[in-house]
Amino acid sequence: MGDELRRFKSEIFQGLAHPTRIAIVELLRDGELSAGQLIEKLGLEQANASQHLAVLRARQIVVKRKAGNQVYYSIRDHALIEVLDILRRYFYSQLSTTVSLLREAAREAPRSRTGAHR
Amino acid sequence: MGDELRRFKSEIFQGLAHPTRIAIVELLRDGELSAGQLIEKLGLEQANASQHLAVLRARQIVVKRKAGNQVYYSIRDHALIEVLDILRRYFYSQLSTTVSLLREAAREAPRSRTGAHR
DNA sequence: ATAGTATATTCGAAAGATCGAATATTGTCA
DNA sequence: TGACAATATTCGATCTTTCGAATATACTAT
Numbered sequence: 001m002g003d004e005l006r007r008f009k010s011e012i013f014q015g016l017a018h019p020t021r022i023a024i025v026e027l028l029r030d031g032e033l034s035a036g037q038l039i040e041k042l043g044l045e046q047a048n049a050s051q052h053l054a055v056l057r058a059r060q061i062v063v064k065r066k067a068g069n070q071v072y073y074s075i076r077d078h079a080l081i082e083v084l085d086i087l088r089r090y091f092y093s094q095l096s097t098t099v100s101l102l103r104e105a106a107r108e109a110p111r112s113r114t115g116a117h118r
Numbered sequence: 119m120g121d122e123l124r125r126f127k128s129e130i131f132q133g134l135a136h137p138t139r140i141a142i143v144e145l146l147r148d149g150e151l152s153a154g155q156l157i158e159k160l161g162l163e164q165a166n167a168s169q170h171l172a173v174l175r176a177r178q179i180v181v182k183r184k185a186g187n188q189v190y191y192s193i194r195d196h197a198l199i200e201v202l203d204i205l206r207r208y209f210y211s212q213l214s215t216t217v218s219l220l221r222e223a224a225r226e227a228p229r230s231r232t233g234a235h236r
Numbered sequence: 237a238t239a240g241t242a243t244a245t246t247c248g249a250a251a252g253a254t255c256g257a258a259t260a261t262t263g264t265c266a
Numbered sequence: 267t268g269a270c271a272a273t274a275t276t277c278g279a280t281c282t283t284t285c286g287a288a289t290a291t292a293c294t295a296t
Contacts, residue, residue, distance in 0.1 A: 047256065048254085051254080068263065
């Protein structure tokens with residue numbers, strides 16, 4: 001039971017575990033885009049984009065709609081956008097603690113100009 | 119700038135992209151546990167557990183505290199717990215739409231006992 | 237110092253992810 | 267129909283992840 005849920009979560013994470021796929025999901029945040037539009041906006045190889053879209057489809061992160069010649073993609077559930085937003089905030093909070101750690105280190109050892117030790 | 123952020127997000131996702139590591143993070147939800155306690159609760163090989171903990175440490179998902187002989191692990195930031203909670207809800211909502219799709223399919227084709235088409 | 241316990245790292249094999257090039261599929265329009 | 271445009275899939279090379287077995291490190295207690 002919880003086992004199934006854990007497998008599910010890890011599959012979602014795997015689905016998002018690539019910068020290109022994150023970029024795709026972020027572009028789709030405000031509505032659907034065709035594969036071609038994604039390729040253009042991200043400057044991807046056609047095959048590569050299609051492969052990443054296949055990963056997102058397999059994990060049901062994204063949903064497609066065919067319109068004639070084109071295929072429009074959109075996010076299947078807004079929950080994943082929420083997840084990305086949490087991680088954005090998380091990123092900046094980690095960043096600021098890292099910065100203050102660096103600042104503190106600089107105060108303790110004001111002579112050193114490089115961060116390197118040893 | 120956004121590039122760095124995307125790389126960061128994908129690294130977090132990679133860090134969580136394994137059922138064992140999710141299980142570890144979930145166990146740590148209510149406070150720290152030693153490596154040995156994690157091994158025991160999850161029934162892992164010692165080396166395997168240590169490797170997964172190394173991944174979580176490398177991604178700064180988890181933080182360690184040495185106490186004598188033992189090493190206690192805890193979650194670095196509660197944000198990640200939030201993420202797991204969102205995915206739990208997401209899982210159940212997907213599950214219920216899947217169930218209703220199946221139910222609908224059964225109503226449309228009541229003769230068929232298998233899900234196979236073609 | 238030695239033995240014992242807890243944890244981490246290294247190694248090699250197997251499985252999986254990623255990429256671009258090439259090819260296949262599907263739809264449109266003349 | 268045939269030519270074209272958009273998207274998907276397959277192939278093979280390369281890189282990464284994962285695992286258990288073996289080994290290393292760090293700490294405690296005698």
